[in-house]
Amino acid sequence: MRILIIGTGGVGAAAAAIAQRRGFFSHMVLADVDGARAQTVADRLGEPDRFSAAQIDASDEAALVALMHASRADAILNACDPRFNEPIFNAAHTARVTYLDMAMTLSRRHPTHPYSETGVMLGDAQFAAAPAWEEAGLLALVGIGVEPGLSDVFARYAQDHLFSEIDEIGVRDGADLVVEGYEFAPTFSIWTTIEECLNPPLIWERERGWFTTPPFSEPEVFDFPAGIGPVECVNVEHEEVALIPRWVHCRRVTFKYGLGREFIDVLRTLHKLGLDSTEPVRVRGVEVAPRDVVAAALPDPATLGERMTGKTCAGTWVRGTGKDGRPRELYLHHVADNETTMREYGSQAVVWQTAINPVVALELLANGTWKGTGVLGPEAFDAAPFLDLLADYGAPHGVEERGPGA
Amino acid sequence: MRILIIGTGGVGAAAAAIAQRRGFFSHMVLADVDGARAQTVADRLGEPDRFSAAQIDASDEAALVALMHASRADAILNACDPRFNEPIFNAAHTARVTYLDMAMTLSRRHPTHPYSETGVMLGDAQFAAAPAWEEAGLLALVGIGVEPGLSDVFARYAQDHLFSEIDEIGVRDGADLVVEGYEFAPTFSIWTTIEECLNPPLIWERERGWFTTPPFSEPEVFDFPAGIGPVECVNVEHEEVALIPRWVHCRRVTFKYGLGREFIDVLRTLHKLGLDSTEPVRVRGVEVAPRDVVAAALPDPATLGERMTGKTCAGTWVRGTGKDGRPRELYLHHVADNETTMREYGSQAVVWQTAINPVVALELLANGTWKGTGVLGPEAFDAAPFLDLLADYGAPHGVEERGPGA
Incomplete structure (x- = not known):
């Protein structure tokens, strides 16, 4: 499996460090709007064959698709602020790559009854695209941090x-x-x-x-x-x-x-x-x-x-x-x-x-224990192997x- | 008595409106850094013979002295932010005018033990000048709002x-x-x-x-x-x-x-x-x-x-x-x-x-009930006539x- 992490802030960097101890992937590209930051994170891991860095503007869907192709990613982990979920999610669909995130698309409150009725809910924009992901035979595993996750x-x-x-x-x-x-x-x-x-x-x-x-x-x-x-x-x-x-x-x-x-x-x-x-x-x-x-x-x-x-x-x-x-x-x-x-x-x-959970999920997807198509939450999958593997990670x-x- | 009020914010404007019902002064000049605001306050009172307006920068001691002379003030009421106390207080001494304020010069905390020892106290700068006011036979009545006052x-x-x-x-x-x-x-x-x-x-x-x-x-x-x-x-x-x-x-x-x-x-x-x-x-x-x-x-x-x-x-x-x-x-x-x-x-x-108290004090000074020299607080004067006159004001x-x- 080849993995692309988008966003090398605290969570993206920690996910890379956690994944480094595992052998389920062949290469991981660490991309950030601040290319130097991504490079620093990759350099710190000290395995240039397994970890490389890239610069990316996560609001630029076309650039995201190009990076997904260029990195030959099988799965991308969105480790950005949820304000960037839509372009990254859409780009993954276009590039036909498995998508994971740790927070879902943002809500908008009800215009007249905000404290009793829902307006646009968290993740609504992603679930609206579920049929398109299913039809394409692709998987978006959403909300797979610690909470949600x-x-x-x-x-x-x-x-x-x-x-x-x-x-x-x-x-x-x-x-x-x-x-x-x-x-x-x-x-x-x-x-x-x-x-x-x-x-x-x-x-x-x-x-x-x-x-x-x-x-x-x-x-x-x-x-x-x-x-x-x-x-x-x-x-x-x-x-x-x-x-x-x-x-x-x-x-x-x-x-x-x-x-x-x-x-x-x-x-x-x-x-x-x-x-x-x-x-x-x-x-x-x-x-x-x-x-x-x-x-x-x-x-x-x-x-x-x-x-x-x-x-x-x-x-x-x-x-x-x-x-x-x-x-x-x-x-x-x-x-x-x-x-x-x-x-x-x-x-x-x-x-x-937050960071350990998407790494566990990526390993389950890499070895075929978890599989599926559409836009799915963590509870759509068998929980037992996840908890077993989490323990195997020492946590x-x-x-x-x-x-x-x- | 001729009075100069410096500062026509809420308190200065209210003092003028309260004084208007009393006959103890012949003229009051209302001065403000915003000359138009001072004019509006004076116009609202509708007695152009008794109330006039002026523009003044309360941080400019020389301009203050000139205004005190030009307005032929017997007493000035400082109705500004206490950050302007020092120039107004000093100008009143130079112009040989009775000075009143409603808050005293600011404190500075103790450099090493701020929560147990005093540094520079409220009013210290004013009390330091007390001998000069006494020698000149002039009165500064400090802290004569409601609290202090x-x-x-x-x-x-x-x-x-x-x-x-x-x-x-x-x-x-x-x-x-x-x-x-x-x-x-x-x-x-x-x-x-x-x-x-x-x-x-x-x-x-x-x-x-x-x-x-x-x-x-x-x-x-x-x-x-x-x-x-x-x-x-x-x-x-x-x-x-x-x-x-x-x-x-x-x-x-x-x-x-x-x-x-x-x-x-x-x-x-x-x-x-x-x-x-x-x-x-x-x-x-x-x-x-x-x-x-x-x-x-x-x-x-x-x-x-x-x-x-x-x-x-x-x-x-x-x-x-x-x-x-x-x-x-x-x-x-x-x-x-x-x-x-x-x-x-x-x-x-x-x-x-806040505003009614300096007006009562001005009336007591105008009719000679209160008199004194130096830098004096309200408690330096006989309290009974003050409380009687306050009642006479309907309060x-x-x-x-x-x-x-x-």
Whole structure:
């Protein structure tokens, strides 16, 4: 298999470093709008025969098609900001290449009832193209990072192996990461966090279908494993809610983010003051978007790995009826310790945990364990070999019994 | 008496409108850096013989002296931002004119121990000039707005008429003002609020002298009269703490601002994110100070009077021993209702309550009831005639017995 990674920011670079230890591909091209950055990432890997670099403008569909042909890629991994999903996705179809991404095309809120009805949903633009991918006999595996991605694999695994019937699936993400030396330092882009946390959260229920709520709805304190402990979680718009109901039988799907009280308060305050806005305001003769100023005033999270300590946990909580007919409640999860990921891969934990999953998926596609056509989420595939291979990568998942049966 | 007001923003314009109903002065010149704004304020009063306008750059000391001479002013009222105090104060001395202001020269924090020791204190620059004013036989009456101002008059009145001995004097300011149509809309400049609330608060104790604490220290819930009710108050840097101990005998002086939990959280969050900073950051090719962006993203409080409802209360809480030798605790206070101030004077309550006090003081100086030389705070003068005249203006104060004796 020949692979093309588009985007060599934190996640793209970590995916290359993780893949380097595996033998399932013959060559990987690392492409970035900043050709020098791509070259630096490739050089650091020190295997010029297996890893080469290229420059690419990910908004230029024709250039993308040309690069896919030139690199003779069998699969491309989109590791860009989701604003570039459409051109990369379309180019992969044109170039007849297997496509993978870790975040789906963006939503647009409902014009009149944003906090109760969906407008354009996450991934809608990609699912609209599903018939064309099927007809062409091509595969787009969408949302195969950690969340979405591993969280969706967990949902499918629960259905096939752990439950006879599922009531509710709730993806729950929490961490105890702290950054030394700063009073407040997000461990991921504040710009993106504002985007996903202030968009109307998406919920799915069997009777009602997809609907939305106001931001930060349904707060709950979720107890995370591995010593992370209780963290306040709230509903957030996320791909899993758009993906899981398409392939997994259940009654309700939510995604809650363990932002913690402090971070929720920060986001609420930014919104209250209009500082989340991307509309420029006039300030002493210049025009700036308040959200850009917020990002500029905070440290760049990509540079904080060395100062971070703690763990991040991604997982899927499932409640329903076990194979034995009794009520069951489980939390399937995956923990990344920043100390380990920094030492082993030079990647901070959040970035590394996102990057490992598409590499596992690429290996399953390379060896034919996973195959399919159309636009498919991770839960469209058999989950067991994915979890086995993840363990083989040295990053096993965990399962915690909860609720009355625990 | 001929009066020159420098600065025709909200407070300067309200002072002119309040003075218009009184006969103690023959002419008032309204001057502003924006000459057209000054003219509009004068025109609105509709008495061209008594009110005229002028243009002035308040940072230009020579121009200020020339304007003071040209207007033949007996007294000037500085109604500018305190950043202009020094040139206006110096020009008044040169021009040999009585000087009044409503906020004193700014502080600078201690270079190594900002949250325990004072650096340059509020008003230090003005008090340093006191001998020169005394020698010249001239008067600078500093801090004669509402707080500082009326709050200092209350402290002096308590000493002379209500207590035999005072333990503690605490100025307490609270409001229940709300602005319709905005999720968050400060009723006064957010830029200035950040400045005063994030500066180290000043406290005075007889044994220790002046010292500082971290921002938002000693939170307490103070119950305000007139239906405002309980509001969370915290220590804030304010002139009263620098003024009262110079003329009133007591053991301790504090100033607490009834910011309320929400506003405190907003200020803390802005500080945590570095958005209180006045140091420019680079944002997509331009340089802006985060604090300026915060101010630009919020509505201009000067334009919100019509949408405001509620009351603001300024006052001085005093605890000590009454004239009868028994423990006594009082809150002397003054309430302004936005509905009344808008209807009667077209000024929002906070602005109006600041503006009425220097007009009362000017009238007492004009009729010779108050006189003095040097740099003096409001508590250097007999308080009773001030409170009587304030009542005569239709804005009487109140006294509430509190504590065990109430």
